[in-house]
Amino acid sequence: MIFSKLLGGGLWRPALSFPWPKEVLDAIAARDSNRLRGELGPVFKDNAQTELLEQLFNRIRAASWGKLEEARFVAWALFHTMHLEGAYRNSLDYLEKNEFDPEIFLHACLAAYHANRFIDALALLKRFLNDDVVESFKDSWEFWVVSALIYWATAEYDDAKEAVLKAIALRSDDPVTLGNACTIAFEMGDMVIYESLRNKIESSYPECAELQYAMAFCDLANDNYPAGFERMEWRYKLIEAGKYMNSQLFSLPRCVSINDFIGRRVVVTAEQGLGDTIMISRYIPLLQEVTQHFVLQCQPEVIPLLAHCFPGVEVVPLGKKFDATKFDAWVGTMSLPHMFGTNIDNVPAKGGYFSIPNDYHKYWGARVAEVSRPGRPKIGVTWSGSPTHRADRRRSISFDKIRILASRIDADFFSLQTALSPGGLDNLYEFSDELATMGDTAGLIGQMDIVVSIDTSIIHLAGAIGHPTLLMLPYRYEWRWGLFGESNHWYESVKVMRQSTYGDWDSVIDSVVEILLSRFSMLANGD
Amino acid sequence: MVIELFFSNKIKVFAEGVADKISLQFPSAQENKLGSKGGQRRLEAILETVMEDIERFRCEENIGWFGKARLANFFKWRLIEHGYSEGFVEALTKGVVHYLSIKRDS
Numbered sequence: 089m090i091f092s093k094l095l096g097g098g099l100w101r102p103a104l105s106f107p108w109p110k111e112v113l114d115a116i117a118a119r120d121s122n123r124l125r126g127e128l129g130p131v132f133k134d135n136a137q138t139e140l141l142e143q144l145f146n147r148i149r150a151a152s153w154g155k156l157e158e159a160r161f162v163a164w165a166l167f168h169t170m171h172l173e174g175a176y177r178n179s180l181d182y183l184e185k186n187e188f189d190p191e192i193f194l195h196a197c198l199a200a201y202h203a204n205r206f207i208d209a210l211a212l213l214k215r216f217l218n219d220d221v222v223e224s225f226k227d228s229w230e231f232w233v234v235s236a237l238i239y240w241a242t243a244e245y246d247d248a249k250e251a252v253l254k255a256i257a258l259r260s261d262d263p264v265t266l267g268n269a270c271t272i273a274f275e276m277g278d279m280v281i282y283e284s285l286r287n288k289i290e291s292s293y294p295e296c297a298e299l300q301y302a303m304a305f306c307d308l309a310n311d312n313y314p315a316g317f318e319r320m321e322w323r324y325k326l327i328e329a330g331k332y333m334n335s336q337l338f339s340l341p342r343c344v345s346i347n348d349f350i351g352r353r354v355v356v357t358a359e360q361g362l363g364d365t366i367m368i369s370r371y372i373p374l375l376q377e378v379t380q381h382f383v384l385q386c387q388p389e390v391i392p393l394l395a396h397c398f399p400g401v402e403v404v405p406l407g408k409k410f411d412a413t414k415f416d417a418w419v420g421t422m423s424l425p426h427m428f429g430t431n432i433d434n435v436p437a438k439g440g441y442f443s444i445p446n447d448y449h450k451y452w453g454a455r456v457a458e459v460s461r462p463g464r465p466k467i468g469v470t471w472s473g474s475p476t477h478r479a480d481r482r483r484s485i486s487f488d489k490i491r492i493l494a495s496r497i498d499a500d501f502f503s504l505q506t507a508l509s510p511g512g513l514d515n516l517y518e519f520s521d522e523l524a525t526m527g528d529t530a531g532l533i534g535q536m537d538i539v540v541s542i543d544t545s546i547i548h549l550a551g552a553i554g555h556p557t558l559l560m561l562p563y564r565y566e567w568r569w570g571l572f573g574e575s576n577h578w579y580e581s582v583k584v585m586r587q588s589t590y591g592d593w594d595s596v597i598d599s600v601v602e603i604l605l606s607r608f609s610m611l612a613n614g615d
Numbered sequence: 616m617v618i619e620l621f622f623s624n625k626i627k628v629f630a631e632g633v634a635d636k637i638s639l640q641f642p643s644a645q646e647n648k649l650g651s652k653g654g655q656r657r658l659e660a661i662l663e664t665v666m667e668d669i670e671r672f673r674c675e676e677n678i679g680w681f682g683k684a685r686l687a688n689f690f691k692w693r694l695i696e697h698g699y700s701e702g703f704v705e706a707l708t709k710g711v712v713h714y715l716s717i718k719r720d721s
Contacts, residue, residue, distance in 0.1 A: 392639040447640070451660050521653030524645045528657070 106143055116144075116151050121161050132169060141165060156189060163195035167202075175199035176208070188216065190224045190231075197234050201241070204476040210242040229259035233268050240272050242481045243562075245590045248272055256285070263293055267302040274306045275564045276590065282306075297325035308567035311577075316567070317426035333357065333420075334385070339412045343419035346427045350378050355418040358386035358406055361477075362526070363545035365390055366552050367568070367578060368421040370437040372398045374428055383410065386421075390526045396445045438580045440554025448531030456502070456535040459517050465499040465608045468536040469516075472507055473544045482562045483543045489597050490516070493540070496601045499608070502536060504529060504546050538607065540600055543569070551579025558583050558600050563590035622676075623685060629672050630686045633665055634693035637707070643698035662707075666714055673715065683715040 112131065115124035131140065144165065148158055159182045166175035179196035182189070193216055200209035213235060225231040232255035239248035252269045259265045266289055273281040286303065293299045300322040307316030321344070323329060330338065337357060343349050356375065358365040365386045372394075375382050383402040386394065394403045404410075419427065428436075460466055472484040487510050494501055494513050503509060503518040523529055530549055533539055539550040539557040543566055550557040559582050561569055569576050574583045585599045640661045648654025669686075672678075678686065691708040699707075 388642060388644070395639070447661075447664055451657075519653060521648045521651040522657040524641045524648065524654075524657055525639070527640065 106140055108143075108147075113147075116147050119151060119153050119157065121153075121157055121164075124161070125164060128165075138169075138171070141169060141171070155186070159186075160189065160191050163192050163199075167195045167199050170202075172199045172203035176203060176205065180212070183216065188221065190221070190228070193221070194225075194228070194231050194234070197231070197238065201234055201238050204478065206238065206241040206478075206481060207475075209238040210244065213238060227258060229255045229262060229265055232258065233265050236272055237268060240275075240482075241478055243591060245276065249276060249278070253281075256281075260288070261292070263296050263299055266293070267299045270299075271302050271306065274309070277564055297322045298327075301326060305567045309564070309571055311432050311570060313425070313431045313577075314429070317423075317430060320422060321426060323422075334407045336409060336412065337418045340415055340418045343417045343423070343427065346378065346429075348417055349375075349382075349419060349427070351380050352416040353414060354379050354382040355410060355415050356382050356384045356424075357418060357420055358384070359420045359422045361545065362387050362390060363543075363548040365421065366442075366526075366545060366548035368424055369394060369398070370435075370441045370552070371421075371424040371428060372401055373441075374436065375424075376401065383415075392525050392527045393442065393445075393530060396527070397442050432577045435577050438578060440552060440579075440581065442530065442549070442552040442554075444530050444534045444553065445527055448527045449534055452528070452531035452535050455519065455522070456532070460500045465497070465537045465604075466502060466535060467497070467499045467604070468502050468504045468533055468539040468541070468546075468550075469493070470503070470505045470541040470544055470546045471509075472505065473542060479562075479565070482565065485542060485560065485593050489593055492597055493601065493604075497604050497608070499537075499604075502532060504532060504539065504541065505544070538604070540604075547582060548579075551582040554579075554581045556581055558585055558603060560593070560596050560600065561586050563587040563592070622682070625676070626678065626682055626686050627689045630689035631693040633668060634690050634697065636668070637661060637665060637694070638697040643700075643703075646700060646703055649703075662710070666711075669711065669714065683712070686715070687712045 109127065109131065111127045112124065115127050128144075145158075145162060148161060153161070159178070163175055163179045163182070166172075166178060175195055176199035179192045179199065182192050183196065193212070197209055197212055200206075200212060232251045236248050236251035236255060239245070239251055249272070252272050255265045256269050266285055270282060270285040270289060273279075273285060286306070289296075289299045289303060300319050304316050304319035304322065307313075307319060310316075324342070334357065337355060340355065341348070343354065354375075358368075369384075369386075369390075372384070376398075383404060384394070385404055385406045385408060388405045391403050391405065394401065424430075425435075430436075456466065469490055471487055471490050473480045477483075490501070490509070491513060494515055499515070501513070501516040503516060503520065506520040506523055508518060508520055509516060519532065523532070526545075526549060529546065530553060533546075533550050533553060533555055536555070539546065539555060540560065541547050541550070541557065542560050543562075547557060547559050557579070559569065559576075561584055563586065564571055568578055569584050569586075572586075574585070576582060576584050583603070585596045585603075587593065588595050641658050645654070649658060673683075676682070687708055690711055691704055694704045694707060
C-alpha cells in the first residue's frame with residue numbers, strides 16, 4: 089500500500105499483472121540492482137510507469153532484497169520515472185529513520201531540486217552534509233553538480249562555486265557537468281573558468297543539444313543575438329523537448345525559418361512563462377503581416393489583454409484542441425526573434441505595444457483615488473515571485489527591503505503581486521483579491537507614477553504598456569537584460585538597477601531610492 | 616419562422632457574448648476570490664458593465680418575455696461551459712432574470 093502513496097496515487101488499486109521480461113525477473117531474483125536498472129530501460133520507455141512501478145516494488149519486496157537495497161532501488165526508480173515527490177519523501181523518510189546512505193541522499197537531493205523544492209533541497213544539504221559525508225562523495229561528480237545547482241538556485245554563491253570546481257575536477261569531460269559549470273561560471277562572472285569550459289564545449293560537443301542550448305543564453309546575455317537565438321533552436325533536440333508541449337502540435341510540421349510561415353496558416357504556441365509571452369507578443373503585428381492566418385495559444389491570464397491590444401487576432405488557451413486540417417505549420421514563440429532576424433538594434437516595439445482597456449482604466453482609477461493621499465506619488469511594487477521558479481531565491485527580495493524603501497520615500501505604495509505582504513506598512517495598499525486578470529494588473533499599473541519590481545511578469549507588463557519602471561535585478565541574471573548598464577534592448581521605459589556583486593541588494597535599493605527622490609522632486613517642481 | 620430563428624440566434628450570440636465577457640474579466644479560476652470583499656467588489660463592477668450591455672440590447676431589440684427566458688438560458692449554459700460552479704451560475708442567472716423582469720420601458 090505504501091507504494092501507492094509514494095507514487096502519488098492516494099487510492100490503492102489492485103495492480104494488473106504485467107508480462108515482465110525474463111531478464112527483469114532474473115535480476116530481481118538475483119537481487120542484482122545494477123542489472124535490474126539496465127533491464128528496465130526499454131520497459132519504462134514503452135509502458136505506463138506508475139502501475140508497473142507498483143508491481144515492481146511488490147516483487148522486490150517479495151524477493152527479500154533487504155531494507156537498504158530495496159530503499160536504494162525505490163529511490164532510483166521513483167526519480168528516474170519522474171515521481172519526484174515520491175522519490176524525495178521516500179528518501180528523506182529513510183534517511184531520518186536509518187543510517188545515512190550516500191546513494192539515497194543523492195536521490196533525495198536530485199528529486200528535491202527537480203521538483204523545484206529548492207529550499208528543501210538546501211535544507212537536505214545543510215542537515216546532512218558533514219565532513220564524513222563530504223568524504224563519501226569525494227569521487228561523485230553527480231553529487232557536486234546537483235549541489236552546485238541547489239546552492240546556485242538558493243543564492244548560496246560561494247558554496248555553488250566550490251561545488252562546481254569539485255565537479256569539474258572529477259569529471260571535466262561530462263556534458264552535464266560542463267554545461268552546468270559553464271553557465272554557473274558565466275553567471276558568477278568568473279570569465280576565466282567560463283571561457284575555458286566554453287572552448288571545451290565548442291570543440292568537443294558541437295552537436296550536444298543540452299550544451300548548445302545552455303550556450304544560447306550566454307550568447308544572448310553577451311548581446312550576441314543572432315547566434316544566441318539560432319542556438320535556442322537546439323531546444324527542440326533536447327530529450328525533454330516534447331514534455332511541455334501540446335502533443336497535437338506534432339501533427340503539423342514545425343516552422344524552422346520565416347519562409348515556413350509566409351502566406352501560411354500557423355499555430356503559434358507560447359513557451360516558458362507569462363513574462364515571456366508578454367515580451368514576445370510584440371511580434372504579433374509582424375505575424376499578421378506575413379501569415380495568411382494564425383492562432384496564438386497562450387496562458388489564459390493574458391488572453392483578455394492580448395485580445396484587446398490586438399483585435400482580430402485569435403488567442404486561445406494553451407493546450408486547446410484545434411483542427412489540424414485548418415493549419416499548415418506551428419511555431420514556438422521563443423523562435424520568433426530568430427525567424428524575424430532580431431538583433432540588438434531592431435527589436436520591435438521597444439516603446440510599448442499594450443494599451444489598457446477602458447473598463448480597467450476606469451475601475452482602477454477610481455479604486456486608487458479612493459485610498460491614495462493627494463499629492464503623494466504612487467509607486468507600484470513587487471518583491472517576490474513564484475517559489476517554484478528555478479531562480480526565485482536569487483531574484484526575490486525580502487519584504488524588509490520594501491520597508492526600507494517605504495521609510496525613505498514619502499509615497500503611497502501599491503502591491504502589484506497577488507501574494508500578500510507580511511504586513512506592517514501603513515502606506516502599502518494590496519488588492520490581490522481584486523486582481524482577477526492581467527488586465528486588472530495593467531489597469532493598476534496605469535495608475536502608478538512608477539513601478540519598482542523584481543524580475544517577474546510585472547516588468548514585462550509595465551514595459552509593454554510603456555510605463556516608467558525600475559527593475560531590481562540580481563547580478564548577471566537573465567539574458568534579456570544583458571550584463572551592464574541601466575538600459576536594455578526590449579523596453580525603453582524599463583531602467584535596470586543591477587547588483588554590483590552577487591547578493592548585494594542594498595546597493596540596488598540605494599540606487600532606486602536616489603532615482604525616486606530625484607524623480608519626485610522634479611514632479612513636485614512641476615517638471 | 617425564419618425571422619424567429621434569426622432573432623433567436625441573435626439572442627444566443629448576445630447572451631453567450633455576455634457570458635464570455637464575464638469569463639474574460641473574471642475567469643472561473645478566480646471564483647475563490649469571491650470569499651473576500653475585494654473579489655466581490657471586482658465582480659460587481661464587472662457585472663455593472665454587463666448589465667448596461669443587457670439593458671442596451673433589451674431596448675434595441677425589444678425582446679419579450681420569451682426572448683428574455685432564452686437569453687437567460689443561453690447565458691446560463693455558456694457560464695457552465697466556462698467552468699463556473701453551480702452556485703455561481705445560478706446566482707448570476709437569477710440576477711440577469713431579475714434585472715430583465717424589473718426593468719420597464721420608460
